[in-house]
Amino acid sequence: MEVDGHQLPDEDWRIEKMERSSAGLRATVVNARAGLSAIVQCRPGRGNELLWAMTLRNDGTAPVTATLLFPLLRGVQLGNAGDTWYLFGKRGGIINRADLSLREPLGDSHPLQVDGFFSPRSGVALACMTHDTVAQHHFLRMAKSAAGGAWSRNIISGSGAGSSFTATGGGPECARGRLESHFRRPTAAGWAPGSNRRRPSPCGKRTFAFAAKNAHYEAFNDARARGDIMTPVERTRKYLGQCDYMHLFGWAASRKFGDWGDYDHYDETVGGQVWFSDQIKQAQAQGVGVGPLSGWLSKLR
Numbered sequence: 613m614e615v616d617g618h619q620l621p622d623e624d625w626r627i628e629k630m631e632r633s634s635a636g637l638r639a640t641v642v643n644a645r646a647g648l649s650a651i652v653q654c655r656p657g658r659g660n661e662l663l664w665a666m667t668l669r670n671d672g673t674a675p676v677t678a679t680l681l682f683p684l685l686r687g688v689q690l691g692n693a694g695d696t697w698y699l700f701g702k703r704g705g706i707i708n709r710a711d712l713s714l715r716e717p718l719g720d721s722h723p724l725q726v727d728g729f730f731s732p733r734s735g736v737a738l739a740c741m742t743h744d745t746v747a748q749h750h751f752l753r754m755a756k757s758a759a760g761g762a763w764s765r766n767i768i769s770g771s772g773a774g775s776s777f778t779a780t781g782g783g784p785e786c787a788r789g790r791l792e793s794h795f796r797r798p799t800a801a802g803w804a805p806g807s808n809r810r811r812p813s814p815c816g817k818r819t820f821a822f823a824a825k826n827a828h829y830e831a832f833n834d835a836r837a838r839g840d841i842m843t844p845v846e847r848t849r850k851y852l853g854q855c856d857y858m859h860l861f862g863w864a865a866s867r868k869f870g871d872w873g874d875y876d877h878y879d880e881t882v883g884g885q886v887w888f889s890d891q892i893k894q895a896q897a898q899g900v901g902v903g904p905l906s907g908w909l910s911k912l913r
Contacts, residue, residue: 647672828862839882
């Protein structure tokens with residue numbers, strides 16, 4: 613916990629009460645110097661998941677603005693630090709094992725509520741999920757160093773004298789088993805199996821036309837105009853002679869629900885599910901690949 617930019621020392625906290633039951637663990641911790649107390653709960657979730665919650669109370673006489681680092685994981689090593697990889701769910705996603713330190717707010721820049729660590733060598737994965745259902749503003753921090761991985765949910769809260777604040781929904785989950793790779797080595801236009809020679813790429817034999825369109829609501833007032841795929845496809849063919857792929861930026865942006873994470877408002881965003889699905893099918897029937905998301909598009913077929 614940080615107050616006025618300074619992290620409170622561990623030795624200033626004292627466990628006042630510890631309760632264990634079939635429902636999990638409940639601990640009351642007190643920081644007399646800062647005038648704070650907290651109730652920390654840990655209970656089992658689904659499978660091998662652990663769910664954490666904290667209620668922080670200001671027992672002092674003056675208002676306090678604190679930053680809760682909760683839950684806080686440090687020194688995560690799955691086998692060893694070198695074998696520990698991480699997934700950080702910011703926009704675009706980061707999967708690596710190099711040293712780093714990142715802090716992103718949940719939302720547009722970090723749309724996913726899951727981060728984690730994994731080890732391909734040992735087949736172990738640790739998922740860090742926030743389970744936020746009340747849009748509690750917070751930051752997500754992930755770091756990696758020679759000491760291992762670190763992850764925390766950083767929540768800035770203000771509490772007046774005698775008031776409390778609850779941080780809910782954080783939960784790490786650990787899974788053990790074989791981690792299957794979803795990447796396969798390209799052979800049609802890439803490296804030939806068992807050879808260091810690269811096969812000729814079709815890109816050297818013909819050209820490809822990539823078309824893109826900003827379908828954000830700030831670019832189009834009419835929802836059907838946002839979901840119109842065939843008009844830019846035909847325009848690209850008119851001026852370039854062909855169109856191989858059509859990508860839509862901002863197709864899921866909603867004035868009410870935001871740009872990321874909620875893709876079910878077809879009437880508002882792309883002129884209706886039937887209209888948008890028909891546009892996609894027309895393009896695909898003519899051999900034109902369509903973005904944005906293949907997994908999401910499968911729901912329309």
